[in-house]
Amino acid sequence: MNDFSELENQLRKLRPVQPSADLMKRIERTLTEEGSTFTAGVLPRERRFHFNWLSLGLGLAGATALVLFALLRFEQPTKKTSTLASVTPAPVFSTNSNAQFVPAGLTQVVYHTSDEGLHFDRKSDQPMRRVRSHSRETLQWRNPKTGASLRISYPSEEVSLTPISGQ
Template sequence: EAELKQLRPAAPSVELAQRVERALVEAPISATRTAGVLPRSAKSRIGWFALGLGAAAVAALFLLARLSVFETVPGERTIAALPPAPANIFVPEELTRVVYDQRDEGLIFPAGEQEPVRRVRSHTRETLAWRNPETGASLRVSYPAEEVRFIPVSGQ
């Protein structure tokens, strides 16, 4: 890093400086590029005024059109009749029970019992489905369940 800090750029040659100077003298003034500085255009306040006037005219037309939509003919009132709501009767359609895991946890000796029992644990997912026959709507409920069964073992 110390060596890099000591490095300095080489001085431009005299020939390069002369070529740059000649190019600047020979180039016409209109051909020189600016650094992004452009002359400002004259601001026109009439444009903003016309835009505001046009927006006000559109708003007025919109309000007039909206008011004419709500006008009704006097004496001609009708009440919309609603169809009767369908009965919300759901009929059981399906019951599914999927066993994901079943383990034999071995023999246990319950208190107060003479014979041992085998404990079997099952993990399942039960899904119940109902359907409304009139509307075709369906409802499906799924939940996990755990079941522990004790199976008597005969002592042979």
């Protein structure tokens, strides 16, 4: 049947040998000693302060985004009013003076235009697109009798709101 049946029978008959008396005494003595500490598998660890930088970074990024959103949300649009022209009286020209300047030219250079996106005004039912442009205007006058010229240059900023219709 089985070639190993004889070997299996011999292995079943085997019994462990009794430990020696000397081994038993040494084990008892070691267990009764008070000074011995068993450290197998139990190692004390120092408690360290571990700071999670990722959570701090994400928290600060979220707070920054919230502050920026609040600033943009509550920003009031700047309205360009021409109060200077309505307050300033028109200059009086005398016809008999030799120092009369005649307008000779106007130059307007737009050096920066930015699209500020959609703007939802509380007074309007539809959204508006806000475009801000920065320019420099130069006015020039000449006196035809003396040949003298006068040139004035100043920066200006214009904000235009264009209604957007849904398509």
